[in-house]
Amino acid sequence: MATSSIRIKKVCEWCGKEFEAQKCSTRYCCKRCAEHAYKDRKRQERKTETETKVIETIIRQKEEAVCRRDYLSVQETADLMGVKRNAIYQLIYRGKLKAYRLTSRVTRISRKDIDDLLGTSLYVRKSKAQTSTTDENGEIISEFYTTKEIIEKFGVSNSWVFAQGMAHNIPKVYHRGKTLWSKTHCDRVFKAKPETPKEDDWISYSDVRAEYNLTHDQLHNYVKYHGLRRKKVGKYTYILKSEIDAILRPPTLK
Ligand SMILES: [Zn+2]
Missing domain, CATH: 3.30.50 (Erythroid Transcription Factor GATA-1; Chain A)
Known part of the structure; x- marks a missing residue:
């Protein structure tokens, strides 16, 4: 060698x-x-x-002990489900998982709620987009306006769209973070551009306050929030009766 x-x-x-x-x-x-x-x-x-x-034995014993307990901490829940703590908090914030805050530092989650959540959260592939819904008669609606389109077409404010949508139960769907409103309903509710109001259409702040039992500030906030049209005559403020009624009158089926 x-x-x-x-x-x-x-x-x-x-x-x-x-x-x-x-x-x-x-x-x-x-x-x-x-x-x-x-x-x-x-x-x-x-x-x-x-x-x-x-x-490993200690961990397994801990896990088994956790499994036998009825209430778990957020960390234990995360460990049990094999996810990060943050994921559990997201479920809690989104209202999908109930959590009980016993003190500012102690939160407990019911074992049963976790099991229920897993039982109901079956993975279903999301359809590409929800682009249809049904109207009050069960008819399928598939034509929509975006909020922006309504604002442009009818010359109304963003909050007015939502106020009217709520007041008239306009069918809507959510699609990629946007609200889509039924076209036919919108055409009916918003008509074209609002007509020039007649003298009789205006109602004074004090009359509205009396009718709906509101403080001045409450009414003023409604008017501002929903972008209602108003006019001042002398020291009195007038708004359109139809507009404030649309917001404050309980919704009726049309
Ligand atoms: Zn040596």
Whole structure:
């Protein structure tokens, strides 16, 4: 066997003595040291293995204990479901999972609610978009305006669209973060541009307040929030009766 003439100075990783090796990869000065090191390595491996098993057992026992408990913390719930804590909070905030706040630091979630949630949250592939709904007679509506289109077409404010939508129960769907309103209903409710109001259409603030039992501020807030048209005559403010009625009158079926 040909031996290399190269001599490399090394320190034995077991006994710490200096020695001359023939290969860079040699780690021990002699067979004995190599054997000791090997045995020591094996011993370490067995130790790690045992420790891992113990930790796994402890975790399993904890999990089993958690499973048997009726109420869990947010962290335990997250562990149980294999998700991050934040995901659990999202479920709580969205109202999908009930959580009970016992103190500012202690929140508990019922085991049963978790099981119920899993039981009802069957994954269903979302249809590409919800672009149809039915009207009050069960007829399918498939033509819609966006809120922006209504604002442009009918010259009304954003809040007015929603106020009228609510007052007249205009069928709507949500599509990619936008509200879509039934075209035929909108055409009926908003007509074209509002006509110039007649003198009789106006009603004074005080008359509205009397009719709906409102404070001045309450009425003023309605008017501002919904962008109602108003006019001032002397020190009196007038608004359109039809507009305030649309907001404050209880909705009726049309
Ligand atoms: Zn050695």
